[in-house]
Amino acid sequence: MSVELSQSGQVLTATGLSAGYDGRPIVQDVNIEATPGKVISIVGPNGSGKSTLLKSLVGVVPVLGGSVRVGDKDITNMTPEKVAALGVGYVPQIDDVFPPLTVKENLEIGGYLLARRDVATRIEAVLEFFPRLKVMLTRKAGKLSGGERKMLAMGRVLMLSPSVLVLDEPTANLAPIVATQLLEEYIRGFADHGSTVLLVEQRAKAALRISDWTCVLGGGRVVLEGAPRDLEQDPVFVESFLGGGAARHQAP
């Protein structure tokens, strides 16, 4: 990675976190600590609350109990725009770009909080990191392929040099080769350069390969966590996530 795109990371901590919609918790009593230079992954079956958890960290879903901190700042229930200003970059699973806007305009919106004079320089830096986007600056984001679109979504977030990256299933709907490149080259790369990365991923094997710590969510709670090499020895984990029996894995 020749271009420094993210600031050195801050610690993202969720303590006793409960969050959900209309006062009904989807995730309950979750404790997570994501530290600089590490990839923390969250895996779990569909409907286990992975996306809701990430959304509550970045202010999209209300926190009903517990707290969220970035560094020494309490960001519990802070608005998404303030969370972004504090250096937390969030890439949602779907609707991760602005389809009617061009690639360049998407990046400009990503740099909305930057001083106007810095936006062009920052776009150059992001394009150096994702050179494939260089030739499609005037193309509408809605016309991009899945892989290009995900690169743009990442590029949009990198415009603000985030210290914490919160990524919700970045490889969803991507071809396996593109997914592997995204995870191993880019996402692992962010952490290796000092960023804090919190990743939700459906491809458990691939997630484990690039993670330093993995939490397993089931029924809205953390039911298992550990270093990838330890989880790979855990028969419950292997049965549920590496052996194709994910659906049977439920909260106790």
Added chain:
Amino acid sequence: MSSFGFGLMTAAVLAIATVGFTMQFAVTNVLNLAYGSVMINSAFVGYFFNARGMNAWVTLVFGMVTGAVASWALNRFVFTPFQRRNLAPITVVIVALGVDLVGTFGLQAIVGGGYVSFRIAPGQEYHILGMFLSGMQLIILAICAVVLVMIHWLLRYTRLGKAMRATSANPNLARNSGVKTQMVISTTWLISGALCGLAGTIFAMNTGVFEATSAQLYIVMLLAAMFLGGPGEPYGAMFGALTIGLATEISAAYISPQYKEVVAFLVLLGMLTFRPYGIFGSEKTN
């Protein structure tokens, strides 16, 4: 060819009105059926100053300010509280319809039911491409052209315009990017309201004589132009306005002008049936 000239005038006014209308819909998700009543109220504010001796062209500023303030206040004190209650979208549409009736007939209660007209000299008549256009009409066309170019510049080349388009496309992602969407929405209501006020005042000048209910059926033209171009598509609105403006005025040359809105309504029905996302819109985005 004279009906083409009338059509061009109708299209020009309709373009300004529809761009404002579709911007409100795109950015704030409100189908503001009270738009016509804000237009005519703005026109009467302009007329109020004109009747007291102010130059008609200067009164356009008062019309714009009235439209901007009224639209912003409508959003702040009427639409937003209803939207926050997470009611079905149709609720806000019905509320807007109610506001339209109150705005129109409230105005009628104040100014009475008689027709009035701006004191403005039509100026010299020009013969251009087979059309007869007065000096006043040429100034109106020039104003419309300048306003549409400014809107294009705003949306394409300014930070605010890009933030408006981003908020329209994906408000949550815009917030995650640091855009203060509430501020963008408020600004959109001010700008689109100013367009509404300008369109209302120009509409009243161009019509010649007008009264409190003159813009009541204008909403049909607005909806037809918006759906023709594509809901929430400002450039589609310009195209839709041109088409509807020309179609209604040219048809008026062959059938009674009283049926102009019927022609617009038929176009609206046709678009809703065969391509509800309009010519410039896409199925995916609508």
